[in-house]
Amino acid sequence: MATSELTSIRSQKVKAAKRLAKRAFRDRDRAFLAEGPQAVREALRLPGVTVELFATADAGSRHPAIMADAAAAGVPVHLASGEVMAELAQTVTPQGVLAVCRLLHVPLIEAVREDARLVAVLAHVRDPGNAGTVLRTADAAGADAVVFTDASVDPYNGKCVRASAGSLFHLPVATGEPFARTVALLRERGLRVLAADGAGERTLDDVDLSGPTAWVFGNEAWGLPEEILAEADEVVRVPIYGGAESLNLATAAAVCLYASARAQREK
Amino acid sequence: MATSELTSIRSQKVKAAKRLAKRAFRDRDRAFLAEGPQAVREALRLPGVTVELFATADAGSRHPAIMADAAAAGVPVHLASGEVMAELAQTVTPQGVLAVCRLLHVPLIEAVREDARLVAVLAHVRDPGNAGTVLRTADAAGADAVVFTDASVDPYNGKCVRASAGSLFHLPVATGEPFARTVALLRERGLRVLAADGAGERTLDDVDLSGPTAWVFGNEAWGLPEEILAEADEVVRVPIYGGAESLNLATAAAVCLYASARAQREK
Structure with a gap:
């Protein structure tokens, strides 16, 4: 010392x-x-x-x-x-x-590279523990980048850092970007923008996930706002087979990100 | 009033x-x-x-x-x-x-019916928030029953009830059973017992999940004990494609349960 x-x-x-x-x-x-x-x-x-x-x-x-x-x-x-x-x-x-x-901030344009195939976007995530868990899960699923939009919690919040279990240091994290700019860049990079929301007409099982995909996750309590649902290429829901009304944010994100990871590898 | x-x-x-x-x-x-x-x-x-x-x-x-x-x-x-x-x-x-x-207790023998196809077993889950989230996820994935073994938290703990978001009332929950008796009954009912643990040789993507399956989930900090890994028909891990060391318990359970739900429906 x-x-x-x-x-x-x-x-x-x-x-x-x-x-x-x-x-x-x-x-x-x-x-x-x-x-x-x-x-x-x-x-x-x-x-x-x-x-x-x-x-x-x-x-x-x-x-x-x-x-x-x-x-x-x-x-x-x-x-x-x-x-x-x-x-x-x-x-x-x-x-x-x-x-x-x-701070590890990477500008959006560098975080999402030309060859990115899987990106997680936290669009209105306010609970830092949830945000950190989604970051950890995105890392585990092999995501190329995670974007925290300007309406989400700060990824450097202590609870978020702890819930990420080190993943904050593993992959590029862009932060503070408006959603519209994020979507524009994701599209430019050839990623399909899927909003995860219970309002989706098609479920995860009905969508072809083999191509480059960006998943947009919203707020636990009220999902994603209309303007984001409208902006996405498609709104997709996790199928609910039992009596539950919904999944919590982090578990829904895990199911979506792993469905993409598997579909991209099966291809 | x-x-x-x-x-x-x-x-x-x-x-x-x-x-x-x-x-x-x-x-x-x-x-x-x-x-x-x-x-x-x-x-x-x-x-x-x-x-x-x-x-x-x-x-x-x-x-x-x-x-x-x-x-x-x-x-x-x-x-x-x-x-x-x-x-x-x-x-x-x-x-x-x-x-x-x-209390909603259902005896194990009634909770796991003859025709059960998907069961979640919480073998050493100590955090009530995690336990409730797994219960909610099992319900969403269409599980037929959830078993809390005697080494797990009480499902009627207030935090667990809240995290289950109503799912405690949706499907039969057996509690307080020793793990060995649980496994014996699951086998008798024709379910394959898969332990979800990072020590698994095969990953979720390499295992045929189309048949009746019981997933065993352990403790967040130290996974499942040796005697449970030995007792299971197979130890299966969620593949980690990125830099994360592991997933948290509830997200790993979500990925496993939804992989089963999908495989059983694709069959």
């Missing part, structure tokens, strides 16, 4: 990191917090992303590989007291390591 | 309902709480399930159909003050209606 232990929650370093829990400061400082060994490990794998690391002495000795990676990358490590870690962490039981990372 | 307004959180009626938030009392009284208009509506649809209803005056006038259904079914309705509702409800923003319901 490079420094002596931070023990005061009033220290400038701690205050500067702590305020990144708020979106206004994340936007201003172009930085966010990644909490826990899994997220920190993934952050350190990407050159230039990790600005600094906070670790308790205990966590430092539990995760020697993380400490070694940080040292090799020239990332400053601040030894933090339990109290300081509790102040910085957003979880009830902090895992003892926490990184300040630069 | 049949009664005068309950305003004291110390009244016997309120105390008797409130204690159902704890499993020991649910087991003793053979009753649980269903919160919110959706759950209450579904409960009232099943004859003999709803024991009594608590409603604020405000919620009563917002949901006249629920009040009418309760009256038609002879279910006593207790008018509750906002304070009493806040005491009974387990949500931060109570929706003003709450039912005391009899």
